[in-house]
Amino acid sequence: MSDIDVNIGIAAHASGLTAKTIRYYEDIGLVTPKRNENGYRVYSRLQVNKLKFLQRARALGFTIVECRQLLSLYEDKRRASADVKAIATDKIEAISLKIKELESLKESLSVLTEGCSGNDLPDCPIIDCLAGADLSD
Amino acid sequence: MSDIDVNIGIAAHASGLTAKTIRYYEDIGLVTPKRNENGYRVYSRLQVNKLKFLQRARALGFTIVECRQLLSLYEDKRRASADVKAIATDKIEAISLKIKELESLKESLSVLTEGCSGNDLPDCPIIDCLAGADLSD
DNA sequence: CTTGACCTTCCGGTTACTGGAAGCAATATA
DNA sequence: TATATTGCTTCCAGTAACCGGAAGGTCAAG
Numbered sequence: 001m002s003d004i005d006v007n008i009g010i011a012a013h014a015s016g017l018t019a020k021t022i023r024y025y026e027d028i029g030l031v032t033p034k035r036n037e038n039g040y041r042v043y044s045r046l047q048v049n050k051l052k053f054l055q056r057a058r059a060l061g062f063t064i065v066e067c068r069q070l071l072s073l074y075e076d077k078r079r080a081s082a083d084v085k086a087i088a089t090d091k092i093e094a095i096s097l098k099i100k101e102l103e104s105l106k107e108s109l110s111v112l113t114e115g116c117s118g119n120d121l122p123d124c125p126i127i128d129c130l131a132g133a134d135l136s137d
Numbered sequence: 138m139s140d141i142d143v144n145i146g147i148a149a150h151a152s153g154l155t156a157k158t159i160r161y162y163e164d165i166g167l168v169t170p171k172r173n174e175n176g177y178r179v180y181s182r183l184q185v186n187k188l189k190f191l192q193r194a195r196a197l198g199f200t201i202v203e204c205r206q207l208l209s210l211y212e213d214k215r216r217a218s219a220d221v222k223a224i225a226t227d228k229i230e231a232i233s234l235k236i237k238e239l240e241s242l243k244e245s246l247s248v249l250t251e252g253c254s255g256n257d258l259p260d261c262p263i264i265d266c267l268a269g270a271d272l273s274d
Numbered sequence: 275c276t277t278g279a280c281c282t283t284c285c286g287g288t289t290a291c292t293g294g295a296a297g298c299a300a301t302a303t304a
Numbered sequence: 305t306a307t308a309t310t311g312c313t314t315c316c317a318g319t320a321a322c323c324g325g326a327a328g329g330t331c332a333a334g
Contacts, residue, residue: 009280019281024322038330040281049268056267061242064321074264081261085253088246088263095243099236105198106232109225116222124218126225127211130193146311156312161291175299177312201290275334282329292319299312304305 004045008033011043015051022051030054030068050074062091141182145170148180152188159188167191167205187211199228 011033012019025031026041031050033041043051053074057067066087073079115125148170149156162168163178168187170178180188190211194204203224210216252262 007281018323020323021321023282028321038281039283040330053267058321060245060267061239070264070267073261074268077259079259079261079264080257081253081259081263082255082257084261084263085250085255088250088253092243092246092250095239095246099239099243102198102232102236102239106229106236108197109229109232113222113225113229116218116225118219118222120217120219122214122216122218124210124216124221126218126221127207127216130190130197130207130211144312155292157292158290160313165290175312176314177299195290277334278332280329280331283327285326286324288323289320293317295314295316297313300310302307302309304307 005042006048008041008043011041011048011051014048016055017051025051025054028064030064030071060091061095062087066091142179143185145178145180148178148185148188151185153192154188162188162191165201167201167208197228198232199224203228 006014008019008022011017012022015022017025022031023041026033031043031047031054033043033047036042050071053071054067057070058064062070069087070084073084112126112129117123143151145156145159148154149159152159154162159168160178163170168180168184168191170180170184173179187208190208191204194207195201199207206224207221210221249263249266254260
């Protein structure tokens with residue numbers, strides 16, 4: 001065992017993940033550490049790097065399934081950059097779509113709240129709309 | 138039993154929800170229909186309206202918890218429009234925040250893919266970034 | 275020697291449903 | 305009338321990506 005091997009707490013700190021999350025990643029087969037005599041998980045430097053990699057990819061909005069793909073590409077020195085780019089491009093499109101949906105949603109809600117006096121009276125266009133008015137474009 | 142009472146299939150069609158979803162809404166106490174002799178659920182016109190209300194509110198991005206609040210306001214003839222407006226305004230803010238996050242995400246990914254040749258070579262700035270480059274603003 | 279920090283496993287909960295199996299009930303067709 | 309097809313019922317399990325907490329073992333310090 002090299003002296004750069006670390007316990008889960010250190011790995012968590014170094015990767016920006018929680019120990020809980022790291023154990024979860026082990027459960028689903030992403031990063032599987034060795035154990036020492038007392039049963040503690042032991043992470044190599046390479047494994048800590050993978051954890052960091054996962055933390056960044058998740059923060060960028062990649063799902064676990066996508067992370068699994070990216071990780072295998074990360075580990076494969078002979079991968080084509082096109083493979084990686086395809087995953088990222090798909091993700092960008094999905095994000096753009098989600099943004100559009102949310103903007104449309106926000107627009108609908110804004111129209112409603114602007115028409116709502118927000119006073120003590122029971123008249124409320126928001127409720128009226130939900131109760132039956134047509135909100136189609 | 139009035140002749141406007143309907144089975145779950147009709148209620149589903151009229152509200153735009155699935156029968157599964159309607160049963161789930163019953164499980165969590167949102168809309169509780171009567172039963173007839175054979176055990177089938179029977180929805181009144183009022184209850185179908187509530188289901189429609191829920192469908193619209195969910196489509197606008199309100200959570201079930203918020204729907205529960207909105208539904209109680211919908212049922213309360215003496216509610217203040219300010220109460221409803223507060224929920225909607227909070228929702229707009231949350232949506233705006235989510236949009237900003239997604240735009241930032243998209244920007245990061247776009248920068249990466251633009252720098253990626255997308256060819257058969259293993260050189261890939263996306264992987265390089267995930268592997269350790271700093272992506273801070 | 276005990277306190278506290280760190281580690282282990284296991285179980286349940288989260289959100290808002292969806293899918294499927296097994297089995298009645300009602301209806302349409304042959 | 306017999307059968308086939310829907311439609312309805314309940315229950316169980318699974319989804320994504322973890323989080324919280326309980327019960328208990330381990331290790332270093334005072």
